[in-house]
Amino acid sequence: MPRRSRAIRTPESLYEQNLITEEKLPEIRSVAKRYAVSITPAIRERMETPDDPVARQFVPTADELVTLPEERADPIGDAPFTPVKGITHRYPDRLLLKPMHLCPVYCRFCFRREVVGPGEGMLSADEMARALEYIRSQPDVWEVILTGGDPLMISPARLEPIMTALDAIEHVKVIRFHTRIPVVDPDRVTDALIEALGTETPVWVVVHTNHVQELGDAARAALRRLSSAGIPLLSQTVLLKGVNDTPTALEDLFRTLVANRVKPYYLHHGDLAPGTHHFRTSIQHGQELMGRLRGRLSGTCQPTYVLDIPGGHGKVPVGPSYLEDHGNHTYRVRDPWGCHHDYPPGPVPDAEPAQFTL
């Protein structure tokens, strides 16, 4: 496809596009041998300088050659929860289906950077059949989350039978996509793609975007096409040093998303992926940023700040907390402006708390 062949995929084309200097070529060649590189024409257009918040996300640097002891190839622990190829089943009511290992762009902070990129692209027909059979065999699975790689890289013609198969599974009530496509390759959001997403089972789309500068007219139009088709839109953002780790950057992004019919869903703390230390902030800084947004932004613009616990132990909110328990069910509550207030004790529980099992 001509559109794909124009993506920037080599150190030489990064240099030709003035995204790196000639002196950097040797070190960037070393990075590109280890981690995939791709920049779509659409996201290249959103870069104004080689060091701006969009370019920093996609242009490789020598920092990626440094792996810290705490960084790991599988930072969120997918592997132990992989019953069959293409499936990650960590929670009882939902699982990940990863039909595609390719992305239109390769984010320099990617948490799956050891497994996405050139190599095998899609699951084979047999592998997909086994993955679908696994989903059929799990009656507690309420939601199937297509991720990857980027599942909207799959052509509508190849996506349609996957969607039909999922639609036919009685216990699957929601199909969710996690994707960068509407932002980084918005021309792929065609009528044919939207038709392929038009199952009886509701489809939700979670769009990955990290800075308002990514959201040009074409991306906004793609979001509009999806929402006009009745597809609810959420966003996920990674907190990235030098990209969006200021209150202003996050506020601009979240306001713009809501104004484009996208509800901010998650702000992810950076995962411990190899060669990504230069993007990670402290959790304390992330909490302070979220605290600053609390008094400034409508609740519709507030995502949940989350951390994936290394080793596959799940995703949890990491604050900030506004409530201090002073014992005897007495609380102090911090308001969005930093003042503290007592909150009266509630009724004393008269029964054992309900027991939940995972």
Ligand code: SF4
């Ligand atoms: S789009 Fe997602 S899976 Fe692909 S490189 Fe970026 S973070 Fe990784």
